Amino acid sequence: MTARHQRPLGRRKLLVALGGAAVAAPAIAAIAPHALADNGTDASGAATEAAGTLPLTVVNETGSFGNGDVHLYVVGNLDGKQVRLAPDGTLAPIALSDNGADGYTDYAISLSGSGATQLSLPYMSGRIYVALGEKLKFKAVTDGAGNAALQYPAGWVSSDPNYGVLHDCAEFTYNSSGMFCNTTMVDMFSVPMAIRLTGAKDQTAGTVRAGGRAAAFEAVRQVPEFAPLVIDDTRIIAPGHGLDAGLFAKDYFAPYIDEVWSTYTGKDLTVTTNAGTFTGRVRGEQFTFSGPASVSFARPSTRDVLFCDGALAAPNDGTTGPVAAILGAGFNRSTLLASAAQPTTDPAAFYGTELTNHYAKAMHAATEDGRAYGFAFDDVADFASYIQDTAPTGIRLTLTAF
Structure with a gap:
């Protein structure tokens, strides 16, 4: 048994504190670098092309949303500095001046008019967010060290500006050691998606079986203690966040x-x-x-x-x-x-x-291979939707049918 928390990259090291913010506010990103390359900017802070780019393919198979209704965001950090991917494959630093008149950034990458969307992913550690129907509102703020940082969506917080937006994410670290990535339901489950990673091996993770999303929503609704975690047909909130929001019993376990x-x-x-x-x-x-x-x-x-x-x-x-x-x-x-x-x-x-974690149970039942990230240590005995490759040649993110 090789639990992922014993590998060089673990989820709590890969993405420190994301999704762990207090209920009252969105999370400020604090993504831990792991032997990453340059910070993606030159001495003036302008965007530069990072070495070792990996082809990233995004495929929309939702059947419910056209490519024009899908908005993509690749955000994270490199060498301790927060960055975001531009459509041309360069990394740009997060800047307070990126906030528009509405107070939020617009870092959305549009999908191609039809078919698959091809992008280049430089070395970085972060998240790939997808939003369906409308854009996400990321706000550039100043962190405790005086640096520009992002407030991330917190779909489990009713006051969050993105609460009504259908969105989800995958997580990754890509560096000279390879690609390490996962789909995650640790915070919530909303948009079914799958990762395919090619290289030394051809691997997939996170594929939701046909009808699996609806089955997961229904399974959680059927357990009275967990039913309040289901937010309409938008998402299921993980019970830890539900506890903090007053939707789940503090003494359940x-x-x-x-x-x-x-x-x-x-x-x-x-x-x-x-x-x-x-x-x-x-x-x-x-x-x-x-x-x-x-x-x-x-x-x-x-x-x-x-x-x-x-x-x-x-x-x-x-x-x-x-x-x-x-x-x-x-x-x-x-x-x-x-x-x-x-x-x-x-x-x-x-x-x-x-008396068990019925949320995690539903997440595993929803996937084709029974692997999911229903809680942070779901990698124990290798039951998490996590894959890695030390010689990657490409990564594909597929938004699968609802």
């Missing part, structure tokens, strides 16, 4: 958490990672593990479980991080009580209890 703590007071839990096997038992309020290193965890809250953060935060240290990720996956998949040896790798055992 409490009975399961308490039972885990009680169960492993009297017996051991083993957690196998790339670093070796850890053996843990609850002592007092701490779940303490010995093995390659001594690590311990306080009793998590429901929010900690849903965000895989707080008491379940996973530092990139090779020991605490992998154990935290496996515990987080076990809570979300409700497998910790079924087996005292983790991680559970048989998907037939996931989400088998009434």
Whole structure:
């Protein structure tokens, strides 16, 4: 088992803090660079052509929206500076002067009049957003360090100017080490899309099965605790964001958490990672593990479980991080009580209890290969919609049928 959080690039390192803003405001991008190349600008700050461009193909197969109704945005950072992709394949720095009379930037890239749209993707780390029917409102602001930054769409915040816009995104880091990318439902699910990555291998990720979007909406609606997360036919909000917005119970996982703590007071839990096997038992309020290193965890809250953060935060240290990720996956998949040896790798055992992450369950059921990013540690045992290639030759983003 090689969980992605143990690889050089993990989602929480790839895109730090995106989607993690407070409910009251959109997220300001803070995308972590990973051995990236030049910052995409010359000494004057003008856009320059970055080396190592990768062909990016965008295909509209929604069946509901014409190419003229699809707006594309490629935004992120390079060498610690925030940038956006221009239609000609150059990277331009984010600038406060880009805000128009309405107070927002217009970084939209139009699709070709018909057929596939061909673009060139330079080295950068970021997100590819798509908006259907109307454009997204990205606002250039000044961050805490005095640099120009973007406020990203927060589709789970009712006051966000993009709340009514049908939109979604894929995430990536492209650098001299290769392309690392995923489709994501960690924050929300709205637009079905798939990634195809060619190079040393030919791989796909995130393909939603026929009727899968509607089935996911219906599955979440059928669970009373999760039903408020469905926003009309626009999106399903992830339960962590729903909790912060008052749409999801703050103590939802409490009975399961308490039972885990009680169960492993009297017996051991083993957690196998790339670093070796850890053996843990609850002592007092701490779940303490010995093995390659001594690590311990306080009793998590429901929010900690849903965000895989707080008491379940996973530092990139090779020991605490992998154990935290496996515990987080076990809570979300409700497998910790079924087996005292983790991680559970048989998907037939996931989400088998009434008290489980029904949102993540619906996301996995919606995809053709059963892989999805329903929560941040969904990469445990390789069940995330993530692919990588160290010798990429092209990437294709397909907006699939609703």
